[in-house]
Amino acid sequence: MRITFCGASHEVTGSCYFVETKDKKIVVDCGMFQGGDYNEGKNFDAFPFHPKEVNAVLVTHAHLDHVGRLPKLVKEGFGGRIYGTEGTLELTRLVLEDASVVMQDDNRKFGKPLLYNDTDIAQTVALFHGVNYHETVDLGGGVTAIFKDSGHIFGASFIEISADGQRVGFSGDIGNVNVPILKDTEALSPLDCLLVESTYGDRVHEDETTRRDTILRLVEEGAQRGGTIMVPAFSIERTQEFLYELHKLQEHEHRLPDMPIFLDSPLAINATEVFKKHREYYDTEAAHEIMLGDDFLNFPQLHVTRTREESKMINTVPGPKMVIAGAGMMNGGRILHHAIRYVPDRNSTLIIVGYQAQGTLGRRLYEGARMVKIMGEEIPVHCTVKAIGALSAHGDQKKIVDWVGSAGPAGAGAPKKVFCTHGEPHAATELAHRIRDRYGVETFVPEFGDVVEI
């Protein structure tokens, strides 16, 4: 088996791996590069393989950096099946349609080129083929794949491919520990080789048991300042988890400060409907609450603003108030309209709840920039900026290192070769060292375009 690294190598975005077996050519994930003009420009580069020759595509989960180039692949000639869990594929359609709206906006306002159009998306969706967790998917030519729950976002999987007498795992993204709503990450099967994400390969998150208290503290402080609490949220999963925690604080513990909370993201609103439909993905606690009739994605303080007009109305509501809006890394979306208004406001607060890629506005604010450019305007930063690591959708170093060996007892389960991808160079390298030291296996940090024989 031969693997070519076509993205997420020495960086977090653009996940894409080209797998060649004796008889088949398979692509695992086909994500968009994100963060800054240089990175976004890479989306227009030719794939390092011929889309027409690819037999099948497997997708781990519905984040844009894992599915965002699928319509380009189809536009350029791919016509096989695209496999994913039902949840992943339903969310992927929403994510691609949302990305298309953003692209058309950027095209109109800034003359940026379009990567694909709505017809390409419709043709992509027509190739979707839903699978269940643990089902053995026969890709022909003696190649099979199994999707297992990665606990990262709704419907997310890691994928194990068997071909030519080898078994290779693709982690996709691995979830944090004890995430609300979702089940925990499943154990790996014994593998010969593993490609593992390393987003937080050099970091250990704060204790997740204090997650709800941390949120409450930041929200209380923000409410006391009296302004707007901005939460740039990834519309899929993080938003729903954040709402789940807010719901607990309000309905169960009666501790949430009294203020309106606006969910200002059409994608998040649509994704929430998918969450309500696919309850088979819920963990025991979430499933139990739903059985008791407790709709945790709906509570009195929460206002959903679907249209642009409703979104604009938020400005007229006096503080304190909270606005949850995409995009999660502030590289587009409605959050920018709130940011331009409230980032210069001393009474307002920005709560960062997820990974911020290099080159994004969220990253610059997270790193303490005093001036930032928002929609072409230079804006001084006067609001308070806070971050919560425990809300991350990604496992930290400890979680990932443990997971790599999860196929067997204490160290016996690690694959012989481990490739650390989907992380900035320092994070990927640090994770590679940890895995090597713990299990005594070979580890690598591949570069874009590297080809390896397994």
Ligand SMILES: [Zn+2]
């Ligand atoms: Zn992800």
